[in-house]
Amino acid sequence: xxxxxxxxxxxxxxxxxxxxxxxxxxxxxxxxxxxxxxxxxxxxxxxxxxxxxxxxxxxxxxxxxxxxxxxxxxxxxxxxxxxxxxxxxxxxxxxxxxxxxxxxxxxxxxxxxxxxxxxxxxxxxxxxxxxxxxxxxxxxxxxxxxxxxxxxxxxxxxxxxxxxxxxxxxxxxxxxxxxxxxxxxxxxxxxxxxxxxxxxxxxxxxxxxxxxxxxxxxxxxxxxxxxxxxxxxxxxxxxxxxxxxxxxxxxxxxxxxxxxxxxxxxxxxxxxxxxxxxxxxxxxxxxxxxxxxxxxxxxxxxxxxxxxxxxxxxxxxxxxxxxxxxxxxxxxxxxxxxxxxxxxxxxxxxxxxxxxxxxxxxxxxxxxxxxxxxxxxxxxxxxxxxxxxxxxxxxxxxxxxxxxxxxxxxxxxxxxxxxxxxxxxxxxxxxxxxxxxxxxxxxxxxxxxxxxxxxxxxxxxxxxxxxxxxxxxxxxxxxxxxxxxxxxxxxxxxxxxxxxxxxxxxxxxxxxxxxxxxxxxxxxxxxxxxxxxxxxxxxxxxxxxxxxxxxxxxxxxxxxxxxxxxxxxxxxxxxxxxxxxxxxxxxxxxxxxxxxxxxxxxxxxxxxxxxxxxxxxxxxxxxxxxxxxxxxxxxxxxxxxxxxxxxxxxxxxxxxxxxxxxxxxxxxxxxxxxxxxxxxxxxxxxxxxxxxxxxxxxxxxxxxxxxxxxxxxxxxxxxxxxxxxxxxxxxxxxxxxxxxxxxxxxxxxxxxxxxxxxxxxxxxxxxxxxxxxxxxxxxxxxxxxxxxxxxxxxxxxxxxxxxxxxxxxxxxxxxxxxxxxxxxxxxxxxxxxxxxxxxxxxxxxxxxxxxxxxxxxxxxxxxxxxxxxxxxxxxxxxxxxxxxxxxxxxxxxxxxxxxxxxxxxxxxxxxxxxxxxxxxxxxxxxxxxxxxxxxxxxxxxxxxxxxxxxxxxxxxxxxx
Numbered sequence: 007x008x009x010x011x012x013x014x015x016x017x018x019x020x021x022x023x024x025x026x027x028x029x030x031x032x033x034x035x036x037x038x039x040x041x042x043x044x045x046x047x048x049x050x051x052x053x054x055x056x057x058x059x060x061x062x063x064x065x066x067x068x069x070x071x072x073x074x075x076x077x078x079x080x081x082x083x084x085x086x087x088x089x090x091x092x093x094x095x096x097x098x099x100x101x102x103x104x105x106x107x108x109x110x111x112x113x114x115x116x117x118x119x120x121x122x123x124x125x126x127x128x129x130x131x132x133x134x135x136x137x138x139x140x141x142x143x144x145x146x147x148x149x150x151x152x153x154x155x156x157x158x159x160x161x162x163x164x165x166x167x168x169x170x171x172x173x174x175x176x177x178x179x180x181x182x183x184x185x186x187x188x189x190x191x192x193x194x195x196x197x198x199x200x201x202x203x204x205x206x207x208x209x210x211x212x213x214x215x216x217x218x219x220x221x222x223x224x225x226x227x228x229x230x231x232x233x234x235x236x237x238x239x240x241x242x243x244x245x246x247x248x249x250x251x252x253x254x255x256x257x258x259x260x261x262x263x264x265x266x267x268x269x270x271x272x273x274x275x276x277x278x279x280x281x282x283x284x285x286x287x288x289x290x291x292x293x294x295x296x297x298x299x300x301x302x303x304x305x306x307x308x309x310x311x312x313x314x315x316x317x318x319x320x321x322x323x324x325x326x327x328x329x330x331x332x333x334x335x336x337x338x339x340x341x342x343x344x345x346x347x348x349x350x351x352x353x354x355x356x357x358x359x360x361x362x363x364x365x366x367x368x369x370x371x372x373x374x375x376x377x378x379x380x381x382x383x384x385x386x387x388x389x390x391x392x393x394x395x396x397x398x399x400x401x402x403x404x405x406x407x408x409x410x411x412x413x414x415x416x417x418x419x420x421x422x423x424x425x426x427x428x429x430x431x432x433x434x435x436x437x438x439x440x441x442x443x444x445x446x447x448x449x450x451x452x453x454x455x456x457x458x459x460x461x462x463x464x465x466x467x468x469x470x471x472x473x474x475x476x477x478x479x480x481x482x483x484x485x486x487x488x489x490x491x492x493x494x495x496x497x498x499x500x501x502x503x504x505x506x507x508x509x510x511x512x513x514x515x516x517x518x519x520x521x522x523x524x525x526x527x528x529x530x531x532x533x534x535x536x537x538x539x540x541x542x543x544x545x546x547x548x549x550x551x552x553x554x555x556x557x558x559x560x561x562x563x564x565x566x567x568x569x570x571x572x573x574x575x576x577x578x579x580x581x582x583x584x585x586x587x588x589x590x591x592x593x594x595x596x597x598x599x600x601x602x603x604x605x606x607x608x609x610x611x612x613x614x615x616x617x618x619x620x621x622x623x624x625x626x627x628x629x630x631x632x633x634x635x636x637x638x639x640x641x642x643x644x645x646x647x648x649x650x651x652x653x654x655x656x657x658x659x660x661x662x663x664x665x666x667x668x669x670x671x672x673x674x675x676x677x678x679x680x681x682x683x684x685x686x687x688x689x690x691x692x693x694x695x696x697x698x699x700x701x702x703x704x705x706x707x708x709x710x711x712x713x714x715x716x717x718x719x720x721x722x723x724x725x726x727x728x729x730x731x732x733x734x735x736x737x738x739x740x741x742x743x744x745x746x747x748x749x750x751x752x753x754x755x756x757x758x759x760x761x762x763x764x765x766x767x768x769x770x771x772x773x774x775x776x777x778x779x780x781x782x783x784x785x786x787x788x789x790x791x792x793x794x795x796x797x798x799x800x801x802x803x804x805x806x807x808x809x810x811x812x813x814x815x816x817x818x819x820x821x822x823x824x825x826x827x828x829x830x831x832x833x834x835x836x837x838x839x840x841x842x843x844x845x846x847x848x849x850x851x852x853x854x855x856x857x858x859x860x861x862x863x864x865x866x867x868x869x870x871x872x873x874x875x876x877x878x879x880x881x882x883x884x885x886x887x888x889x890x891x892x893x894x895x896x897x898x899x900x901x902x903x904x905x906x907x908x909x910x911x912x913x914x915x916x917x918x919x920x921x922x923x924x925x926x927x928x929x930x931x932x933x934x935x936x937x938x939x940x941x942x943x944x945x946x947x948x949x950x951x952x953x954x955x956x957x958x959x960x961x962x963x964x965x966x
Contacts, residue, residue: 009035009043010054032058033135034142036072040080041090041143052076067109075102075132090143094136098129126332423526424448428509430483432517436460448505448525450497468494468502483519486511492528504528545618547596548603556617556625561677563615563627564670574637576626577666577684578606578644581696583622586659594654602661605647610640625681634669634701641665641699664692665699693768717773719755720766724778728754731786732952735961736807736923736943739936744962745943746839748807749787750952751779771813780814781823788831788838790955794962801959807839807866815842815854824863835862839887843868859884866923871907880918888915892926895946899931909939916940 012035019031032055039048052073059068075097082093106125110116116124296309424445430436437460441453449456449466456463467475471493478491489509494502509523543555551559563573580602587595599622606624607616615627628640648663666688668680683702691700723729733747753761770776787806794802814820828835840858844867859865866887867880871894880888890908897904912922924936927946936944950961 009039009047009051031135032056033072033132034138036076037079037090037094037136037139038142040076040083041139045077045080045084048076048080049073065114067113070109071102071105071128074105079136090140091133091136094132095129098132102128102132423524425524426509426521428521428523429514430479430519430521434480436464436479438463445525448503448527449495450503466495466497468496470494482509482511482521486513486519489521489523502529504532545603548600548618550603550607550624551615551617553617553619556615556619556627557677557681559615559617560625560627560680563629564677564680572631573670574626574628574631574640575668575670575680575684576628576637576641576644576699577619577668577681577688578624578626579664579666579688579692580622580624580648581662581664582660590654590657590659594657594659597654598652598659598661601652602648602663605650606644609643609647614640619681625684631669634667637667637669637701638699641667645697645699662697664688664696666691666702667699668702713769716766717769717775720753720769720773720775720779723753723755724775724782728756729779729782730754730954731783731790732954733790733806733958734945734952735803735950735958736945737949737966738943739941739966742966744803744950744964746805746807747791747803747958748809748841748945749783749790750809751783767811771811776811776813777817777819777823780808780810780820781826784808784823784827784838785830788827788833790958791837792831792833793955794959798959801962803958803962805837805839805864807841809868810840810842812843820854821857824858824861836864839864839866841866841868841889844870844872856884859886869925870911877914880914880920885920887921887923889923889925890941892946895924895926895932895936896928898935899929905935908936908941912939912941 012032015032036048036052036055039051043051052075053069056069056072059072060066075094078097078101079090079093082088082096083090088096103125106128107121110124111118111121424447425440425442426438426445427440428436428438438457441456443453445451445456446453449463451462451466464472475491475493478489481487482489489507489511492504492506495505497503504527505525506528507523507525509521511519511521514520543551545552560573560575580598583595583598586598599618602622603616603618603624606626610616610626610628613629615629617625617627619625626640626644628637631637631640645663645665648661650661652659652661666684666686668684668687670680683706686706687700687702690706691698694700730752732750732752734750735744736746736748737743738745751763751767753763753766755761767776767779770779787808791803791806810820824838824840827833828838840855840863842855842865855865864886865884866889867885868889869891870888872891888911890911894904894908898908908924915922921942923943923945924941925945927933927936927944928948930948932946933944933948949966950964953961
């Protein structure tokens with residue numbers, strides 16, 4: 007079937023060589039079938055291949071010749087062992103030529119010259135595709151020879167030489183003949199073109215009638231007849247339309263000019279614009295020229311067309327082709343005869359030598375003398391010379407083999423694995439016929455022992471991998487598929503090594519399967535894969551499960567949980583880790599995180615799971631929890647384990663943790679939703695009191711939704727002017743008057759009324775609105791102070807205080823807000839005071855405070871004594887004012903310790919050059935006590951409640 011398709015397609019896409027000589031690729035397929043297939047198959051391929059000629063020419067003569075040629079060649083090749091090219095040459099000499107003359111001369115009525123051309127072209131076509139088929143056939147035989155193919159018994163030297171010599175003789179001849187005849191053809195056409203052009207010019211100059219005058223065909227015919235040129239066909243074409251005048255039917259067409267004619271007319275066109283020449287039909291050449299370019303050059307739009315009979319020129323070209331093809335046929339026949347003669351002569355020389363050489367081993371084995379009596383002196387000399395040459399060639403080949411073997415050994419030794427040849431016989435037994443030295447390094451077995459004891463390789467394979475290794479070998483052998491399998495081997499000392507073996511199988515002549523392959527030590531890669539798998543599921547810093555792994559573990563636990571055996575999800579958040587990172591560095595923070603993870607793991611059972619969910623957040627999955635009390639017990643163990651101090655270098659750090667708890671399946675079914683609800687519980691616990699734990703309740707979601715709505719409304723409040731400021735006066739006890747005010751932001755909600763800052767300031771810090779809110783407060787407070795001072799400095803405070811969140815100090819936003827507020831209001835930096843809680847002074851944000859202090863802005867430590875109360879704050883950091891927390895003032899009447907703390911703080915601050923402000927003064931007793939202690943300034947409801955901006959000037963006029 008494939009040969010049939012190739013035969014038909016090859017004839018359809020034939021390669022044109024010269025003067026009608028074509029290389030029929032379909033003929034190659036037919037001749038190849040004549041060499042390798044039966045007669046019936048060959049005839050079928052010939053019929054299919056020649057169907058194209060039947061459809062193209064409309065007569066069956068080409069098909070008949072093709073089938074007879076295929077049958078003749080097949081019979082000569084397989085019956086008489088004649089070389090295929092000689093068979094084809096004999097066919098065209100004995101039968102093909104006469105058949106062509108008979109069929110085309112008497113069957114189609116062609117002229118003798120045309121029949122001669124066909125009779126010469128057909129043999130050359132046949133020899134061309136027969137030679138191509140012979141070369142393909144012998145190339146396949148030569149390729150099969152190294153694998154033990156039948157080359158020696160089925161191929162003769164003449165068979166190989168014939169197509170090669172034929173090709174070497176015909177190709178140059180074809181090229182020379184093509185160049186010669188093509189040049190002659192173009193020269194002949196140029197002469198015809200010149201003659202027609204000259205006659206057209208002369209014709210118009212002698213015409214007695216103007217060619218632009220006729221309006222009808224009859225008038226044109228009469229005008230042209232008067233010209234008297236009876237050997238030319240003359241016509242006039244109206245524009246691009248019909249032809250007027252007398253002309254033989256069908257001689258003038260609009261087919262484009264051929265490449266050869268176009269090349270011959272390039273010079274003519276340069277001197278005669280618009281002139282064209284075409285091969286109008288098989289009988290005429292047509293020359294067309296616009297009448298407008300001829301005398302008297304009238305504007306007519308018509309074209310003069312001359313026709314000259316082509317027969318003399320065509321006959322000349324055909325005679326040239328006959329001579330060329332005849333010479334080509336002689337050369338082809340000579341090439342075939344020379345090839346067979348050379349092959350026969352060479353075979354005659356080597357046959358006696360081959361016979362004698364075959365007798366030598368038998369004579370030596372039998373102990374008989376070797377006689378060379380069959381040869382004369384000349385033959386013996388030739389034999390000796392040939393033997394020396396064979397010896398030299400053999401030595402060269404042996405050297406090449408030795409070098410190749412040495413290269414193979416070097417490659418096999420330097421490869422990262424061991425090279426091997428593995429053989430499985432038809433019985434399934436496996437042995438090695440070659441092992442490189444590296445095999446011992448991979449398997450730990452001496453190469454000699456592995457070659458001597460085939461079963462030893464199976465024994466070193468890990469028992470759990472032997473079945474899969476055997477299965478991979480058998481599958482590769484059954485389907486001859488590439489072998490690629492990985493297994494473990496046990497080395498002496500119980501060392502385990504991963505080995506990957508690769509090989510490509512092939513079938514041997516005895517039915518066994520042979521693999522040439524390599525074994526590679528994959529231990530390092532396997533260990534790297536295990537490490538990557540571990541890292542993909544575990545946190546690098548702590549070694550516990552990472553976020554993705556703990557979420558996946560929770561999803562699997564939820565599938566197996568029941569109403570009696572619940573899963574408790576504990577969301578653990580470490581407190582103060584941000585402060586630790588900022589003050590002691592991230593290395594100390596990492597030590598704290600690692601210690602916390604270890605303590606959490608020690609506080610839970612082995613069946614529970616611990617994972618790091620974020621920077622300082624952990625998730626604990628406690629299984630088998632029956633009730634809330636069980637979950638609370640786990641939470642208490644975790645909290646207790648984290649309360650113990652952690653020592654990092656010279657620092658002793660107190661730890662604490664806040665925990666949110668959720669029980670499944672009581673409160674949720676989805677892992678993501680459960681973790682979200684546990685986070686909600688954690689947030690509520692942190693909001694109420696850090697260092698505690700809390701269970702999730704449905705109401706917490708509603709509370710979070712409320713906070714979310716408030717955040718959205720806070721955005722709107724900033725834009726719509728719902729926020730306003732109240733000012734708390736600060737009274738100087740020595741002067742008895744207001745010296746400053748503290749700005750307090752308020753929110754006038756359209757539905758809920760006044761919302762205190764304790765509700766919306768934390769929301770602003772969580773949502774990231776604190777920078778925008780703080781900027782508004784700064785600009786509003788500075789603007790109000792500037793307004794008061796501009797109206798009446800006597801009725802205005804000297805400075806304004808603004809509370810600043812620690813979050814605002816994390817970026818440059820506060821610095822830019824302060825500069826903008828002072829610039830817009832025109833205040834001096836010392837007229838602005840920023841109040842910051844004492845905890846902010848501990849971390850890296852203190853650098854921002856130093857920058858503000860260096861710019862002249864006053865700083866106050868707010869709520870001093872409530873938090874860390876470190877003396878380092880008073881000694882080292884640029885605080886101008888210390889504000890004593892209201893809790894000490896409220897209890898000072900009844901508690902000596904509070905009075906002592908207030909007195910010592912005032913004394914210490916004064917010694918360090920700091921001013922002191924006492925907050926929360928509500929009684930005359932408290933006021934008098936602070937006055938006696940030397941406190942500088944006081945704030946409280948006893949003196950004045952917070953007031954809007956319009957009332958501040960009146961407060962400044964009051965005296966205490």
